[in-house]
Amino acid sequence: MHTLQELEKLIAYHNDLYWKKAAPEISDVEYDELMRQLEALAPDHPLLSAVHGAAVASTGKVRHKEPMLSLDKAYSLEKVLEWADKYVRSGDEMLLVQPKYDGISARWEDGLLVTRGDGAEGEDITDKVPLIELESVENHVGRLQKNQPIRGEIVIRDDDFRTIYKNIKRKNGDVYKNSRNAVAGIMGLKEIADIQAQGAKLTLVDYRKISYAYSRRDLPEYFDELLEKISNLPYPTDGVVIKIADEAYANSLGNTAHHPRGAIAFKFTNIRRQSVLRKVVWSFGKNCLTPVAEIDPVEIGGVTITHATLHNLQNVLDRDLQINDIIEVERAGDVIPYIVNSLPGENRRSVLIEKCPCCQSKLEQRGPELCCVNKECFEVRLQNLLAAVKNIGIERLGEPTLRKMMNTLNVRSLRDIFELKILDIMRLESFQTKSAENLFNEIAKARNVSDYQVLAALNIPHVGINVAKVILKNLPLSELRTAGEETLSNIPGVGPERAKAIKKELTDQSEFIDELLEAVVLNESQGGDADLPTVCFTGKMPEKRSYYEDLAKQKGFQPVDSVSKELSLLVANDITAGSSKLAKAAKLGVKIMALAEFLQLEKAESEPSAATVPAAEAEAKNPAVTDELPLFAEEAQPEVPEKSPDNKPEQLSFGF
Ligand SMILES: [Zn+2]
Incomplete structure (x- = not known):
């Protein structure tokens, strides 16, 4: 809660940004909240009755x-x-x-x-x-x-x-x-x-x-x-x-x-609706299970919502969410809906699971995530291989096809994928000569790899493409493989913890790296001119800012607070919202991305297929063209009619 003086200052400041400079820094919802606070403290305050107008070129x-x-x-x-x-x-x-x-x-x-x-x-x-x-x-x-x-x-x-x-x-x-x-x-x-x-x-x-x-x-x-x-x-x-x-x-x-x-x-903005939590589906991401809420259908802004993201295990525990709880779900723009509040319902049941839905081994909590730690678990292997496939640059090989490859062709590694023949691919369900050829060519094209792609394909925690580039800029791949932890931890952005993980994986996966290097044509880019790309977040977001900054770090970004022309990426929940950061980024030519897209980018490059529901819908009709997983496919935007509705409304005369 702000004091009266703080509120006056804040509101005047934001009025000026919105009405005079057309560059608001906060959302309408946040602004209205300030006004409500002011109203509570001083019901007759002149700022409450001030009406503003947009800047127009007027003749008087x-x-x-x-x-x-x-x-x-x-x-x-x-x-x-x-x-x-x-x-x-x-x-x-x-x-x-x-x-x-x-x-x-x-x-x-x-x-x-x-x-x-x-x-x-x-x-x-x-x-x-x-x-x-x-x-x-x-x-x-x-x-x-x-x-x-x-x-x-x-x-x-x-x-x-x-x-x-x-x-x-x-x-x-x-x-x-x-x-x-x-x-x-x-x-x-x-x-x-x-x-x-x-x-x-x-x-x-x-x-x-x-x-x-x-x-x-x-x-x-x-x-x-x-x-x-x-x-x-x-x-x-x-x-x-x-x-x-x-x-x-x-x-x-x-x-x-x-x-x-x-x-x-x-x-309409940030509309919240009540619903009931009916089920939580734990879907596989890289090394971990992502909870997705299935809720009673509710309409928000003309869209039927049936699912909401729950992010991870810790979020579920923090909110003490259980089946049949009454929840309040919010949807802002095109961001995946999320749960903002909950009340205990009747006949509550735990949403937690103890055993891996795939291999039945006991699950463990690692950080905020619920993980299957069985390296031989089919889903774990699938997700790890999928991440490796993305990092090595085979763009169009998605989860459904990879699943078929593992089941039908016993594919276990990137090397196995590179060794596939067209005839092998044709054995996969629903592949024809043409689609098999397309996928074969796609794989062949990806055989020319950069060293950082090889490093990223090892799925070392928090070492995605960007971090891999920085590491190889400091140390060529051959030297990296024999480097000690201390050398590794001195590389900018690595530190002792990552160094330990890198050392362990390079040793554990030594054989895999040798095999992979035999199967590809390596381009020793030594990371090119990479520095950690920077990311800045702006505007109101569903979760705390620190949550997204952590995600960004895992993705190999360095979070920063301000927009400059050196900034690599500005992320906003609503990129049309208008804030001074957005305006500045646009002026400086800094890339702007919607939060939803950023979250998917994160998933696409380092944690594929988290929160994909329902799995059955993910099976693509034409696997060789695109078999990426749709997110919440049933919640596509409705078609916008060209004309007003046919059922002509009852019209009554009433002034503004
Ligand atoms: Zn498992």
Whole structure:
């Protein structure tokens, strides 16, 4: 909890970043949390009632006849109902649910187009009217009419963004990254002639155009369905607005210091839903078992969620999760859903297992992981070989095919794979001449290897491709094999613990290395110009920052705190969120990656196939082309319809 002074400072700081510099450092959820804290300490604080406007190129200020206030926000249906129950007069009270558009709110009146601005006074953007097409309540699409006042949101339709905007160039020659940026960018233009000549088009959607009416009694039952409908509309939306349908009554409720009482916004971002934990599947990763939760299906932002990641054994123990527990699951953007909270359910059963599902030997906890320590375990061998295959650079040989190779052809090592003939591969189930040839060529191509790939293929803990490069930059492979622990531990980024592991594996796997070296053509790159690549994390993440920094270290990255042009990679949960780090990285040309992608990269290079569920779906139809494992394949994004839903909503007239 912050003190009042800290909150004032923080909020002013973040307001400035968001509204003036368009480079926020925190998510909307975090910002709203600060505002809630402030409200708790000082309900009448002027910062609470301050309404801000995006920077637009304006031709002057216009005072609103009635203030355009922003809405109070809720992040769960529970909170929405709490709000509703404060104001509805009975269960029959009608509520309207409308899309919360992600654009710039504006009003059109007396031939002037004006932004919301600070709520009392907006910016005159009438000069942008030539770009704007109106979508009115009557589903009429066309130009703004002088005698037709509108309150609505200026957006770019999703279909327009996909078609028109892929060809529209900004002054610097780039295309717009997303429609929200494009709207803000165009609104900031002093001169629209150039963008108009390129065919740019904006849409002003009347707030009343899409409106679903439900009684307070019925709302909970239809809420999920509504969210799905609205998130599938062809407009950028970031939530829904729920308002009391009786306009006169809603107006009579008046305003709090900064919000009208008669309406509330429900945000899509980081939506949490309750469900029940039904099962935990322990799936094999490299040397360890990864728990994946199977939960009662819940809809989040229009997507059906049936699985959530549980990361590792320690996470399950820390949360004391058991079967039948009531859980709260969260999904942020396209990141794999995760469990944020849990309550003990009825008839609880342990989710833990004691024996390896494959070889039945007793499992052990190693660090945070649950591991099968039987080196002869089929799944352990499979995962180790899969990791070696990736590190040696056989890109298209995935788990299902490797499994078949081990079962049918008794393949045990990389050398065995390099010695396969086309006829051998054709013996594998579902392989034809062509697909066998393709895979054979893929393997042959990978025979030219760099020394660091050989080192990484040994599956030494925490020695992936990147660490291997650094090691070989300091010591050629031949010398490395005979080097003592002390020499090894003096290599930057290695240290005594890794040195010990490296020494042990080089000795244990000596025969394997000899065999492998006979089967490949070695390119003594000596690690090239490798230094440990650096990674910086930004924004809110599902787990503690240190969790990801540890993962990054295992992956051979060096975590750092700031963005500079030397930074190798910036990782954000939501790369479209907009933060000063993201903006800076983009400016400096630093590679930016979504957290979900980073986690998979981690898995692809050093811990393949962790958290892959369900295994049956992983069997690819055409193994020689791609047999990589899909993550949560059943949770693909729904198709976005081009048009509004057919079941035309009941439309009731109600102002903003
Ligand atoms: Zn086992």
